[in-house]
Every structure is written in C-alpha cells, then in structure tokens.
Amino acid sequence: MTGTQTPAGAGAAPAIDALDGRLLELLAREPRIGVLEASRRLGVARGTAQARLDRLRAGGVIRGFGPDVDPAAIGYPVTAFATLEIRQGQGEQVRRHLREVPEVLELHTITGQGDMLCRLVARSNADLQRVIDRVVGFEGIVRSATAIVMENPVPFRIVPLVRQAAGLAPETGPAAAEG
Amino acid sequence: MTGTQTPAGAGAAPAIDALDGRLLELLAREPRIGVLEASRRLGVARGTAQARLDRLRAGGVIRGFGPDVDPAAIGYPVTAFATLEIRQGQGEQVRRHLREVPEVLELHTITGQGDMLCRLVARSNADLQRVIDRVVGFEGIVRSATAIVMENPVPFRIVPLVRQAAGLAPETGPAAAEG
DNA sequence: GTCGTTCTGTACATGATGCCCAGGAGAGCG
DNA sequence: CGCTCTCCTGGGCATCATGTACAGAACGAC
Numbered sequence: 222m223t224g225t226q227t228p229a230g231a232g233a234a235p236a237i238d239a240l241d242g243r244l245l246e247l248l249a250r251e252p253r254i255g256v257l258e259a260s261r262r263l264g265v266a267r268g269t270a271q272a273r274l275d276r277l278r279a280g281g282v283i284r285g286f287g288p289d290v291d292p293a294a295i296g297y298p299v300t301a302f303a304t305l306e307i308r309q310g311q312g313e314q315v316r317r318h319l320r321e322v323p324e325v326l327e328l329h330t331i332t333g334q335g336d337m338l339c340r341l342v343a344r345s346n347a348d349l350q351r352v353i354d355r356v357v358g359f360e361g362i363v364r365s366a367t368a369i370v371m372e373n374p375v376p377f378r379i380v381p382l383v384r385q386a387a388g389l390a391p392e393t394g395p396a397a398a399e400g
Numbered sequence: 401m402t403g404t405q406t407p408a409g410a411g412a413a414p415a416i417d418a419l420d421g422r423l424l425e426l427l428a429r430e431p432r433i434g435v436l437e438a439s440r441r442l443g444v445a446r447g448t449a450q451a452r453l454d455r456l457r458a459g460g461v462i463r464g465f466g467p468d469v470d471p472a473a474i475g476y477p478v479t480a481f482a483t484l485e486i487r488q489g490q491g492e493q494v495r496r497h498l499r500e501v502p503e504v505l506e507l508h509t510i511t512g513q514g515d516m517l518c519r520l521v522a523r524s525n526a527d528l529q530r531v532i533d534r535v536v537g538f539e540g541i542v543r544s545a546t547a548i549v550m551e552n553p554v555p556f557r558i559v560p561l562v563r564q565a566a567g568l569a570p571e572t573g574p575a576a577a578e579g
Numbered sequence: 580g581t582c583g584t585t586c587t588g589t590a591c592a593t594g595a596t597g598c599c600c601a602g603g604a605g606a607g608c609g
Numbered sequence: 610c611g612c613t614c615t616c617c618t619g620g621g622c623a624t625c626a627t628g629t630a631c632a633g634a635a636c637g638a639c
Contacts, residue, residue, distance in 0.1 A: 237474055245469060252465035257626055266587045271628085282473040286431040289463040290424060290558045295416055295565040302481075302510065302517060316553040323564040328554035331481065331547035338481060338547060339554070342561065368510035368517060374495040375507035375518070379469045382521065385502040386474040436595060445618045450597085 237282065240265070242387020244273055245283070249380050252286065297324070297342040299349050300370040303356060307335035311361025318359045324352045341367075416461065419444070421566020423452055424462070428559050431465065476503070476521035478528050479549040482535060486514040490540030497538045503531045520546075 237245070240263065247259050254262075260270035277283045292300070307315050312335070319325045319339060328339040341356065343349035349369070357365045381392060416424070419442065426438050433441075439449035456462045471479070486494050491509070498504045498518060507518040520535065522528035528548070536544045560571060 245467060248467045249469075252467065255626055266589095267627095268588085268629095269586055272585085280473060281470055284468040284470050286465050287468055287558075288424060288427045288431065289466055290428075290562060291460055291463050292558070292561060294459060294461040295562065297561065297565070300508070302508075320554055321570075323560035323570070325554060326558065326561065327556040328552070329479075329481075329549045330551040330553065331549055333547065336547070337553075338549075340556075368512065368515070370508045370510055370517075372509040373507070374509065375499055375504060377506040377519075379466075379471070379505065381502035382471060382476065382505065383469060383474065386476070391500075391502070434595060445620095446596095447598095447619085448617055451616085 237277070237383070237387050239387050239389055240269075241273055241277060241282075242383050242389050244270065245277070245383045245387075246380050246389075248283075249383070292326070292342045296344055299343040299346055300373075301341045301343070301349055301353075301367050302370070303339050303341055303353065303365055303367045304331075305337040305339065305357065305362050306364040307337060308361050308363050309335060311335075315359060315361045318361070319356065322352070322355055325356065335363075416456070416562070416566050418566050418568055419448075420452055420456060420461075421562050421568050423449065424456070424562045424566075425559050425568075427462075428562070471505070471521045475523055478522040478525055479552075480520045480522070480528055480532075480546050481549070482518050482520055482532065482544055482546045483510075484516040484518065484536070484541050485543040486516060487540050487542050488514060494538060494540045497540070498535065501531070501534055504535065514542075 243263055244259060247254060247262060256271050256274060257267055259274075260267040263270060274283075292298070305315070312330070315337065316328065319328050319337075324341050324343060326340045326342060328337060330336070331338050339356070341349070341352055343352045346369070349367075353365070353367055356362075384391060422442055423438060426433060426441060435450050435453060436446055438453075439446040442449060453462075471477070484494070491514070494516065495507065498507050498516075503520050503522060505519045505521060507516060509515070510517050518535070520528070520531055522531045525548070528546075532544070532546055535541075563570060
C-alpha cells in the first residue's frame, strides 16, 4: 500500500492512470473476461493486471461485480422518479419506511430542506399507482411529485467518465456509449 | 435501445421462480462466487445452477456482470440530478449532445412534454457548475433545474425486488438492504 | 549512485469451467 | 392410467484460469 493519502469521508480519489482506465473499460465492456485474457488485451503481464485489479478493488474504485439485473425482465417494466417533500425531523423515519419498499430501487436526499428523490419501478402504469400510494402513504411525507420514465436514451454508463478520469481520449468509435 | 422498456420480444419476461431468485440474490451479495460454489450454497447440482444462470442471461434478466465503479473513487464525489425542458423537436439533438458529456451518467425522458432527467457527477460543487453549463449550453434546452445529492440512504439495490418477483419472503435479517 | 516501486516472465498446485451423458422425478396430456 | 416432455441429478473429463511466488529489469526519486 502506498497509503500516504488519508482523505477522510467523501472521495478517496487516487487518480487512476491510463492502464487502470483501460482495464476498467475492458471489464465494463466484457465482464466475463478473466484477468488472464485482460492482461493479454492490455499487453501487460498477468501479474500486472492482477495487481491493478486488486488495487482498484482495495481502493474502492471497483465496488464489486454484481449482476446487472433488468427490472423489466422480472416483471417491472415501468420506471419512475418521485420527488418527496419531508416534514422537518421525519427524515429518518421516511428513510426506514422507503427501505422497506422493494420497488424503491434507490433513494437520495437532495438540496432543498426535506427533499428526497427516489427511483421506483412497477409492474404497469396502474401498478405504479399502488407503489406510489405505498411510498407516500406515510405521515412524514407532505408532498410528492412523480415523473414516469418513457425512454432511456442513455442507460447508466461509466466508461466515458472513466476514460476522462484516466486521461484517455474520449471515445471515438462507432458505439460510443456503453458500460 | 431503451434499456428500461420491455423489448419487442414481448412474450419473454418469464416470471422467475424461487430458485432463480435465490441464485440472483446470491450473485448480488457475493459476485465473486462461481457457479460451483453457488450450486453448493443453493443445494442443487452444478448443472442446475449453470442451466439457471444461462437461462437468466439468455432471457435478459441478467444483462451482465459489469464492474460497479464508484464515481467518487475516481474523483467525482458530487452527484446531481438535472431536469431539462426541451424545445419541441429538439429531443434527438439534445440526446446526442448529452451522450457526449462524460459526466452524464444516465439520461431519461420523462412525462411532461419535452422533459428529461439526467444524473450528473462532478469533481466538486464548483466543478458541477462547469458540468451544468456544458449540459445546458445547448440551444434545444430551454430550462433546467438541478438538485444536488447530499446523501444516499438507499444505494441502488435490486435484491428486495428480486425476492418479491420470485415469491420469496421479504428480507427480515439485520442487514435488510443490499444489492 | 542507490533505494524503492513497479513491471516482467516464469513456474506450480489448486480449483473452476464447459461439456457430455444416463437415470430419475414430476407435471401435463391423451 | 400410461405416456411424454422437461427438469434435476450425479458423475466424469479435458482444458483453462486462478492465486501465489520469485528473481531480474526498468524507472523515478532522493
């Protein structure tokens, strides 16, 4: 470990270099790839690729390799974002409430006192009503606004950001948005 | 393609059963696990686990096993959501514009004519201004509102939804929110 | 110049993978 | 009731990747 940096809190942020960036990009594009195959493609020794990967994982850059599950494929094709206004001091209760709702895929607290933003999924537009009722049916929530997702022109991606962080040139190929 | 919508193949989306659900949960919790180890934990033959996994992947339930990269760890600790109002007929241009911005991690079109919602990251609050300027500095965007994420009480998770879809009992353990 | 770090190339033992097959249990159908 | 189809089981096999280790070379820092 080169543990000179000890950034408390937010971002550890050990800037990644070009090799890290290429490794991450490779893993994002072809997750089934192994360390050995990755090292071949990167043109480095296997030990190097392995050391880099270990370092990225230890440094928290790679949180894990969780399966990317498509909610639509398991019966939840409708996605929505709900903005919730929370009564003063009810934040913790609301958090606990929303954590219990499976259809709440993620929850953020955002600027503006008492505001939260959450991503929801539902089995249908009609079912979304049920989900919203359950979500907002809680005393601590004083107001809510829901926006239904119609299309997803840019699915979640990380590769372009990784390339930028690694000092690599922006993608130029035909398919310039993956990962 | 639009990642969230159900693909044209319509007939697909076969409800997953309990074994599928447990397999998905296992993979979500311990991604480094192999098929062999998974089959042991599930108490089924290896061939069964392998067949189930293959089926889940073929059916689009598992899109892949991409590395879960933490933007904060590569120098982008600030997250924000921006709502954009788009001028009639400029949607496609705006999409292409936003696709070119690495800090745009995902983009959705939402209800309300001409509205989009995107997730942004930045190196700092000050840097966020630069990102927003780049995002909204485009003729097709007539208005925008940004909400900075302060906390993330529920990071993106899929396990509770999978359990529900698979007909398994909701999580009851001490740590009831992962994935 | 010398030290410390990183990368290289190689080696080895272990274990997982991909693939195959015969048999058995269960569900649905005629 | 008996049949067939599907799925799961349990085993085997060859190949391949993994984890780990080590000595030497390249590079930059002091």
